[in-house]
Amino acid sequence: MADLRCAWSRARQVRAWPFLGPLGLIDSEPALTVAGGFGYHPETAPEGTFGTACRRLARSGSFSADVVSRRLQRLLAADRSEACRLVRPLILAMRSAGVPVNYHRLFTDLTYWTTRIRQRWAAEFWAPGAAASGAGDGVQGAEEAAGGMPQES
Numbered sequence: 001m002a003d004l005r006c007a008w009s010r011a012r013q014v015r016a017w018p019f020l021g022p023l024g025l026i027d028s029e030p031a032l033t034v035a036g037g038f039g040y041h042p043e044t045a046p047e048g049t050f051g052t053a054c055r056r057l058a059r060s061g062s063f064s065a066d067v068v069s070r071r072l073q074r075l076l077a078a079d080r081s082e083a084c085r086l087v088r089p090l091i092l093a094m095r096s097a098g099v100p101v102n103y104h105r106l107f108t109d110l111t112y113w114t115t116r117i118r119q120r121w122a123a124e125f126w127a128p129g130a131a132a133s134g135a136g137d138g139v140q141g142a143e144e145a146a147g148g149m150p151q152e153s
Contacts, residue, residue: 004039007032008088030110033084034103041095045102049109050087051121053094053101058125062097072125080113 007016016035017026025031038044045053054072058065068090075086087106094101109117 001039001042004035006036007039008036028111029081029084030107033087033110034107037087037091037101037106038103041091041101043095043098043100045100048102048105049117049121049124050090050101050106051124053099054090054121055125055127056099057090057094057097060097060099063093068093069125072121076118076122080110083113084110 003015004019006012006014007020013032016032016039020026020028020031020035023031051072054068057063058068071086071090075083075090078086087110091101093099109121
């Protein structure tokens with residue numbers, strides 16, 4: 001797992017290449033993002049998009065739903081390269097909260113990163129019955145108290 005975590009560090013990405021090379025994905029930013037994410041948080045979900053995982057994170061009580069919502073909004077407004085960077089702290093927060101991630105779907109979505117994919121993530125996050133905005137919910141994680149979501153190490 002340590003070698004996969006290195007996918008998130010430009011200086012140490014070479015350690016992840018033996019895993020990505022046989023798949024022809026050494027230079028794939030979405031593959032590096034997903035490999036690093038799996039290295040940090042190997043708990044996988046069999047279905048759902050990253051929007052679904054964000055909804056579960058917002059409902060977990062580990063972080064303010066408002067903070068998760070704002071992070072997702074920023075992610076949805078990003079181009080693919082920035083999106084690959086912005087999912088990282090959310091994956092770390094999901095690890096902290098025990099929220100699984102559908103990495104297969106995340107890889108596919110980041111690879112194609114279209115408006116339709118972004119709309120699907122948004123619909124799954126803000127679906128009826130999804131977490132409220134978080135205003136006044138009184139839930140605050142330790143990382144948020146210290147200034148927000150966890151950062152990659």
